[in-house]
Amino acid sequence: MSRIAIWDLPTRAFHWLIVLLMPALWWTGEEHMYDLHLLLGEATLGLILFRLIWGLIGSSTARFAGFVRGPGAVLAYLRGQRPARVGHNPLGALSVLALLFLLANVVGLGLFASDEDGLAPGPLAHLVTYDSARILAERHEQVFWILVGFIGLHVAAILFYLLVRRENLVTPMVTGGREGSGGEAAMAAAPAWRFFVAAAAAAALTWLIAAGF
Amino acid sequence: MRYFALAAAACVATAAVAQPMAARIADRQANYKQMGAAMKAINDQLRSGNPSVREIRRRSALIAGFSVRLLRWFPRGSGPEAGARTRALPAIWTDHDSFTRRGAALVVAARRLDAAARGGDLVSIRAALPAVSRACSACHDDFRAPEH
Numbered sequence: 001m002s003r004i005a006i007w008d009l010p011t012r013a014f015h016w017l018i019v020l021l022m023p024a025l026w027w028t029g030e031e032h033m034y035d036l037h038l039l040l041g042e043a044t045l046g047l048i049l050f051r052l053i054w055g056l057i058g059s060s061t062a063r064f065a066g067f068v069r070g071p072g073a074v075l076a077y078l079r080g081q082r083p084a085r086v087g088h089n090p091l092g093a094l095s096v097l098a099l100l101f102l103l104a105n106v107v108g109l110g111l112f113a114s115d116e117d118g119l120a121p122g123p124l125a126h127l128v129t130y131d132s133a134r135i136l137a138e139r140h141e142q143v144f145w146i147l148v149g150f151i152g153l154h155v156a157a158i159l160f161y162l163l164v165r166r167e168n169l170v171t172p173m174v175t176g177g178r179e180g181s182g183g184e185a186a187m188a189a190a191p192a193w194r195f196f197v198a199a200a201a202a203a204a205l206t207w208l209i210a211a212g213f
Numbered sequence: 214m215r216y217f218a219l220a221a222a223a224c225v226a227t228a229a230v231a232q233p234m235a236a237r238i239a240d241r242q243a244n245y246k247q248m249g250a251a252m253k254a255i256n257d258q259l260r261s262g263n264p265s266v267r268e269i270r271r272r273s274a275l276i277a278g279f280s281v282r283l284l285r286w287f288p289r290g291s292g293p294e295a296g297a298r299t300r301a302l303p304a305i306w307t308d309h310d311s312f313t314r315r316g317a318a319l320v321v322a323a324r325r326l327d328a329a330a331r332g333g334d335l336v337s338i339r340a341a342l343p344a345v346s347r348a349c350s351a352c353h354d355d356f357r358a359p360e361h
Contacts, residue, residue, distance in 0.1 A: 032350070116246075116360070117353065118253030119346045126257035130250035212260045 004180035005187045006086045006172045008059040010195055014051050015173055018044070018103070022151070026144070034120030042123070042210045045107050050202035051100065057198060060188040061087030068093050086184055095154055102147040106140060111209065113137035123212045234288075234295035241286040242299075244279055251275045252349070259339060269338060270330040276345065277320075277327035284316040300358040312356055319348040 021044050028037035055064040069090040077083065077090040088096055114121035114133035125133045161167045172178045180186070251272035258264040292301050305312045322344040329337035 114249075114253050116249050117346075117349050118249040118251065118256060119349060121253045121256050121260075123260065125253065126261055130246075130253050133253065212262070 002180055003177050004086065004184060005177045005189065006061060007176050008062060008187065008189055009176065010050070010054055010058065010198075011062045012173055012176055014047055014054070017047055021047075029141075029144075032115065034115060038120055038122065041107060041110050042206060044103070045111070045209060046202050046206035048100070048104050048107060049205050050198055052104075053198040053201055054195075057190065057194050059190045060085075062190075068097065084185075086187060092157075095150075095157065098150055099147070099154060102143060102150055106144045106147055109136050109140035109143060113140045123210050126212055234291045235297040237286070237288060237291050238295060238297045238299045238301075241291070241301075244283075244286060248276055248279050248349075252345070255338075255342065259335075259342070264335060266330065266333045266335065266338075270327075270333075273323070273327040273330035273338075277323040280316075280319045280323040283319065284313060287312075300360070302356050302358055305356050312352070315348070315352040315356070318351065319345070322348045 021040055025037065025040050025044065028034075028040060054062050057063075060066045066085075067088040073090040074094065083089050111122045111124040112128050112133060113136045114125045114130065115137065116134060118130065121133060125136075128136065158169050161169050168178075177186075254272045255269050258269050287301065287305055289306055291299070292303050292306060293299060294303075322341070326338065326341040326345050329341040
């Protein structure tokens with residue numbers, strides 16, 4: 001048995017930075033620490049944009065085209081068929097899409113939202129009226145709690161794999177690899193220059209949006 | 214006709230005096246909403262690439278004008294005991310001195326902002342705005358119940 005690569009560093013960094021940001025965003029929002037909340041929200045926006053670009057040009061296991069499968073593959077997986085390649089399984093892929101979609105929605109709504117006192121409107125809130133910004137702030141919070149529900153499901157699934165299937169998914173997300181069972185094709189890593197392209201594009205887009213266009 | 218006008222005027226006057234607390238609360242909330250919208254508009258302007266001093270001045274004048282009247286929006290009896298939905302906390306009346314001080318602090322900050330807006334200098338406007346934000350929050354933190 002030899003160690004095989006599964007997740008590249010940018011994908012792991014994205015994952016764990018979001019893990020750190022979620023409670024910080026919740027707390028700063030709850031405590032009305034709006035300056036910090038907006039700053040962290042903009043950082044989250046940058047990470048999401050990076051992940052979306054990385055999903056197009058990143059390593060094989062980070063690419064949407066590499067892991068998003070149709071309903072047939074999901075059903076086959078549920079019936080017990082093991083996937084031939086490392087990375088997200090067909091069911092896990094749906095979870096990744098749902099989490100990313102919800103996260104993008106929370107951040108997207110936050111861009112246009114405002115607190116009731118108008119002290120810290122989001123960077124794009126100037127495009128909507130006060131009343132709309134208030135409705136969007138409510139949606140921002142509601143979709144956040146839906147996201148929290150899906151995060152709970154995500155953690156429960158990881159516990160299920162760990163306790164029932166005896167498969168540790170957490171360590172590979174930290175170290176990037178695990179012992180291979182032989183016959184598996186490891187991740188095809190993207191060259192470093194692609195990371196710099198994706199990071200620069202995400203940073204530029206985030207800067208544009210944070211500046212209110 | 215004259216009697217009718219007089220009677221109508223009397224009715225209006227009586228209604229104003231005996232204006233039920235629920236209406237006072239609704240007015241107060243509408244006023245605060247206008248102030249919130251004005252703050253958002255100022256922040257929006259300052260965030261945009263090309264802030265309009267005229268737009269800012271319109272809002273700073275509203276906030277300064279409202280801040281002077283604000284303490285009068287809280288007659289005794291217009292708290293939670295009024296029965297209408299309000300986030301005004303009883304501390305407004307039990308700790309009325311600090312409430313009044315917070316109100317006075319807003320007047321000072323809002324007038325400075327308005328003076329800066331009338332001066333037309335964006336740097337001064339930006340410098341004067343945080344004190345208004347802090348004055349809003351200082352009062353809301355202690356005298357307004359959370360949204361949920």
